[in-house]
């Protein structure tokens with residue numbers, strides 16, 4: 016702790032004596048510690064644990080942390096440009112919500128709101144307000160250049176971005192007065208204009224932007240999804256910066272599926288009770304929607320078969336009355352009660368208010384759905400569901416269990432949630448933080464594995480629909496460690512309408528989006544990992560539909576061995592494997608041509624947990640390689656500094 020001496024396990028106890036101040040040579044006792052070692056205070060080494068019993072270790076570590084001489088010297092802490100006095104430091108450390116991991120250095124503190132940060136940097140935390148410590152805050156405390164002010168401090172770009180996204184009017188260089196609860200007003204005015212952290216979305220934004228939000232103790236009822244971030248972890252883990260992974264992809268590429276998989280894989284409670292209740296309603300309204308599509312189809316089939324019947328009759332010279340209007344057309348006809356239900360449902364769907372009928376609908380109509388499901392006309396329609404273009408392919412998964420799902424006491428399973436569409440986030444932005452669980456099977460090196468299990472990651476999913484014309488607000492993701500770009504392999508024969516109203520191949524739309532992203536200035540220095548997703552569908556499809564359906568792939572001429580018969584033999588790759596490698600190379604070449612850099616590519620089956628797990632671990636590897644490069648020359652100390660790691664390139 017003091018002199019950097021190192022001892023072998025035979026001498027260590029003799030050299031340190033009874034350790035009244037923790038680990039120090041006998042001659043160093045009474046002297047302050049080396050500040051660069053402060054982070055190790057109270058964290059016992061393995062060697063000492065071997066030499067002493069549990070109780071002894073605990074006592075020594077406690078002494079090391081708490082003894083007078085090992086405490087932070089107040090004169091090393093500057094707040095708003097002035098060194099602290101002893102009492103001020105005590106006040107700061109003993110307040111209900113103290114700065115985390117206080118180290119010697121220069122800090123700024125906004126006493127009104129409690130915002131706290133390192134001098135020249137954006138806020139890192141919101142601590143207890145109104146503490147009388149340090150000098151008055153300076154305008155340039157955080158080195159902002161936005162001409163927008165909070166409590167006399169010019170705020171940073173990232174804070175301004177957050178304010179704008181949170182809906183705070185920032186035109187005309189305003190000076191805001193922000194209180195500890197987030198209520199704000201313009202300077203010189205009396206009215207509170209709103210609450211900065213009031214909306215759930217704002218907390219999420221702050222999490223993504225690495226900006227602090229008020230701690231739960233000051234907001235006992237403000238339990239939000241994102242306020243879990245950084246709070247469920249033991250404090251020592253927070254010493255490391257969170258590694259952000261940005262997950263993007265063209266519509267339907269599978270980003271929300273991968274996001275949900277990550278939650279299911281890595282969170283003890285992937286979805287809270289509240290979330291499940293919400294998701295249940297979404298799933299139920301989808302199922303009503305699918306039933307509506309089938310009912311619409313039923314009307315069409317009924318009409319078609321009636322028309323056919325009429326044609327046949329007029330050919331035979333009969334009038335409809337002669338035939339009695341019955342016959343084949345009846346296959347698709349339903350009784351008046353079900354017809355009334357059908358009319359009602361189709362009307363609700365047409366008016367776009369399907370979601371509004373919940374949760375009342377599940378109580379009222381569950382028995383009718385049951386009756387409908389066992390109705391022959393409905394079943395006949397269900398058999399022809401592949402003819403209904405608007406029915407998504409996941410519909411069958413839910414429709415098979417429609418009766419159960421539409422009951423009021425239905426509880427969605429994780430797999431239901433995985434398959435359900437549009438349950439991730441309404442705003443197109445969602446994030447989840449996690450650590451890879453320690454695994455006994457993973458690697459041989461146990462310490463490496465442990466280290467990895469302590470690393471924190473944040474997966475941020477951004478829906479492509481939310482991107483503005485020029486992707487301006489992508490800037491807020493400048494500190495992500497990797498961009499995971501998801502592509503649906505099965506899109507190569509699909510078409511969609513682009514922004515200009517043209518019908519374009521979806522793989523080409525994905526490619527265009529990829530080009531826009533990799534050349535975006537924000538991502539200039541950031542690695543990309545392309546996930547070629549939906550490999551399960553692709554494998555099947557490529558056997559039926561040539562890859563050349565997409566113009567970009569028109570030079571795919573695989574050499575197919577005669578006896579490939581779908582085997583996984585490396586000498587006889589399947590058509591699916593050949594196609595995957597071909598497309599991977601296409602993306603790699605495109606990326607190299609645009610950026611001159613190396614692209615990482617991986618194959619994924621989004622609906623299979625193991626596959627997503629492997630893909631995200633691959634992303635972690637890429638980050639690790641990247642990290643080892645610039646950090647080789649830095650001292651051990653910098654590993655623990657949250658600033659040094661990601662922003663050095």
Ligand SMILES: Nc1nc2c(ncn2[C@@H]2O[C@H](COP(=O)(O)OP(=O)(O)OP(=O)(O)O)[C@@H](O)[C@H]2O)c(=O)[nH]1
Nearest residue numbers: 266267268269270271272409549550552620621622
């Ligand atoms: N068969 C198969 N289906 C998948 C796979 N990954 C995703 N899907 C399905 O593809 C559909 C679209 O996936 P999403 O995860 O919603 O895609 P998205 O990127 O969120 O797209 P948007 O919701 O349009 O933004 C869903 O019905 C998924 O269940 C996969 O690997 N295999």
Ligand SMILES: [Mg+2]
Nearest residue numbers: 271272436437
């Ligand atoms: Mg989706």
